[in-house]
Amino acid sequence: MQTLTALVFDDFETLDLFGPIEMFGCVPEHYHLQFASLSGGVIRSKHSVAMQTIAVADLPDQTDVLLVVGGIGTRQQIDNNEFLQTLVTLSNTADWVLSVCTGSGLLAKAGLLDGKRATSNKLSWQWVISQSEHVNWTKQARWVVDGKFYTSSGVSAGMDMALGFIADRHGIEAANGIAEYAEYRWQQDNSIDDFYRP
């Protein structure tokens, strides 16, 4: 059993978080989920979802898997040194670090993706890659794996990445079982990217 910590902030993109949470939530025998923010309390998504979170400092369980979401709220966090330092602290002790959409921009700004391959969403591509020139940015990918880092393309790609992660850890049958349960049309091959425009 591992603990997955989803780190959120105001104006996060709703599906960036809850798509992967649905997938990880389908294998409760493997993952315990906890929802964190820098200061705890109620965090609101871009689409008015008000959710309760625990302050990072008060998290009851050590983070084995860190999930970093994206959305327009990243524009505030990218200049928040406390947030970036928290990313570093949680990432350093986590076994795995996953990001969705512009979440990889935050990881990049924190220096965590230096020398690594990574991807991000298409519409904010220039903003994301401007956060670090030390990352091998890969635009055509549903998601990218490099070491302990999984980074996905925009929004919905987070669900495909989550199933890919689960397949890598627990076997393809486990991931296919979740897709069947959730009636989700999983894009299983991470090199196929329907949203890449040359």
Added chain:
Amino acid sequence: MQTLTALVFDDFETLDLFGPIEMFGCVPEHYHLQFASLSGGVIRSKHSVAMQTIAVADLPDQTDVLLVVGGIGTRQQIDNNEFLQTLVTLSNTADWVLSVCTGSGLLAKAGLLDGKRATSNKLSWQWVISQSEHVNWTKQARWVVDGKFYTSSGVSAGMDMALGFIADRHGIEAANGIAEYAEYRWQQDNSIDDFYRP
């Protein structure tokens, strides 16, 4: 501008709600979103998401579009007369009523789908159709439209239905624009159902 009310209850299926919310949230010029439950307060999804809701009696805006989700929590609500009566009251005044997954079982039990075509998810199919014999249950469909009722198949199908609803109201370009933004591989044809097993 219309007001969409998402009606939730404890142990709802996470993606049933937040998939459609992402899609509707992408057209804020058309939809204002409010999250309701019978008694208000914090509602927890099956996957530990704790969200704030408004009591139905305290909703500030009239419901133009009602979104009813599914999940294992439906097993409690199916015998909750106050909940079923609330479904009837909200549905009667709404222009449109949408359900995801086993949410259609709740609508059926409340008598709202009498004489109508509807679908639901695959894994709980027998439980859902046992809620009413007055519904023309259609198993092979990503989603079904009959009058003002849109009912979708399991979990992820709710996203396809939401985009289909948006296409019906605001044009295919609007729906395609959201799919492109969210990098979502929209199953646009509601008669194609990858999860139907004869």
